[in-house]
Amino acid sequence: xxxxxxxxxxxxxxxxxxxxxxxxxxxxxxxxxxxxxxxxxxxxxxxxxxxxxxxxxxxxxxxxxxxxxxxxxxxxxxxxxxxxxxxxxxxxxxxxxxxxxxxxxxxxxxxx
Amino acid sequence: xxxxxxxxxxxxxxxxxxxxxxxxxxxxxxxxxxxxxxxxxxxxxxxxxxxxxxxxxxxxxxxxxxxxxxxxxxxxxxxxxxxxxxxxxxxxxxxxxxxxxxxxxxxxxxxxx
Numbered sequence: 001x002x003x004x005x006x007x008x009x010x011x012x013x014x015x016x017x018x019x020x021x022x023x024x025x026x027x028x029x030x031x032x033x034x035x036x037x038x039x040x041x042x043x044x045x046x047x048x049x050x051x052x053x054x055x056x057x058x059x060x061x062x063x064x065x066x067x068x069x070x071x072x073x074x075x076x077x078x079x080x081x082x083x084x085x086x087x088x089x090x091x092x093x094x095x096x097x098x099x100x101x102x103x104x105x106x107x108x109x110x111x112x
Numbered sequence: 113x114x115x116x117x118x119x120x121x122x123x124x125x126x127x128x129x130x131x132x133x134x135x136x137x138x139x140x141x142x143x144x145x146x147x148x149x150x151x152x153x154x155x156x157x158x159x160x161x162x163x164x165x166x167x168x169x170x171x172x173x174x175x176x177x178x179x180x181x182x183x184x185x186x187x188x189x190x191x192x193x194x195x196x197x198x199x200x201x202x203x204x205x206x207x208x209x210x211x212x213x214x215x216x217x218x219x220x221x222x223x224x225x
Contacts, residue, residue, distance in 0.1 A: 041220070055211070
């Protein structure tokens with residue numbers, strides 16, 4: 001069974017489009033995250049939810065909007081995509097008290 | 113803002129050699145985690161160190177947390193080709209927010225046969 005899954009694995013789209021990435025975890029964790037990994041492999045936190053409540057909201061353009069319908073799911077919607085949004089986006093989950101994170105396989109977003 | 117510096121950034125060695133990767137900061141962390149990431153996959157947690165001076169071993173990998181909880185090292189003995197990957201250290205916020213991690217920029221290790 002996949003612990004943290006993300007869809008889609010690859011996303012190629014034109015500038016200006018709107019797209020969504022979905023994430024699900026079956027580990028029973030209470031906290032979920034979105035990270036962005038750039039071309040130099042730097043992993044940067046974007047958002048985190050604990051039991052559906054936003055707890056981390058780093059300096060991210062408001063074109064990015066996370067949504068957590070329940071504690072097992074965290075989605076990321078991106079409006080008006082720009083070239084600079086091209087990156088690999090990772091979803092992760094953990095127990096809040098340990099912070100030991102389990103990552104999904106990533107979604108490679110390419111904006112043309 | 114807490115920053116973690118990893119060195120070296122790139123490391124290419126022959127199978128059987130030993131190596132050490134460093135993770136340094138001027139900030140104190142409540143704990144430090146090490147992850148390995150293989151191409152096309154997400155990072156996988158290797159270990160968490162919590163106590164200053166703590167040493168943990170995972171087969172041929174030895175992890176150490178500095179006494180002041182500001183730095184850490186990863187030593188690999190007799191490297192194998194399967195050790196190839198991006199090694200990331202991540203520090204947990206010292207304010208008690210274990211879930212808020214600051215990642216280093218990683219060390220890309222290549223072990224050649």
